[in-house]
Amino acid sequence: MNRLPAASLLLIAAFALPTAVLAKASDRNQPIDVDAGSSDCSVSDERLPCLLTSGVTITQGTLEIQATRADLRRSNGEFQRVILNGGPVKLKQQMDDGGWVDATAAQADYNMPSDTVVLTGNAVVNQPGQGKIEGQRIVYNMATGRVQGGGEGQGRVRMQFQPRNQTPAQQPAPAAQGGR
Template structure:
């Protein structure tokens, strides 16, 4: 199912987006793999500047790749914010595009991209802004100026600030395959030796 509002009436657009937004919440769960939080955070980049002091900040630049378990975030620049225990609580990534990849609890991939990704790890949500796209091959996809998803409770919202509407595609649920037909019994051999 594809949804693109084609009417100029604001109330029709608002109603359509509200209905489709609710359908998107139900059909695109993005529950991040919770075990990823117990894995170490590994960051590669061309350079970094910052302090690993409590409540510190680290800025990584050029070819940034941040991984933690199944989570992988890439971009041109990333800013990591640390809590009092020196854990990363938030990562803001800029890129052309910045990307995020993670498996959910059912080991299904979720891939997102945008010009900016603000992932508030400690609050369980990420905001993708600027030509934002989220895809789950088994579920569907969403595109808009801004997509916000909650990695803990599977809710997602989208909005468009420009002329282009939010766009969603829903994948059909796979139906169980029909049982294979029972092969016919072989015909008895009627030839006599």
């Protein structure tokens, strides 16, 4: 298993998307484990990307990311940007409140200095019991908590909000479908 320095990939406590609930804070202090079919990284020239391919799995605490490829960019010894591609990229993480959030997209681009994650290509962020957002592009600013969604071309943003005052047993049953 390849191992990256913990400070390198704060990367992704990030994907606690559309609500004010935050990703498990203790995850940021956990080691980051990377498993990939191959890697091509330079230890002496940080201008070169660190490329991980062939089934990439990144875990840090409760965070789990699966991608086909990860492209990590550094500057001054720190990771600045992580670009994940897959069919699709899958992310899952526990929140501080005990709930879970999961996201999928064709690509996830995390800009660490601006604390911004951009999910593109059939992006879906789901927090069971809270809600869901879908679109061709979802931008999440972790510093401000702002989430923006948009479509490309004829694409639309679809959102679903769950009522907070109902337990699953109280939610109305789906209407029976039948012909007359």
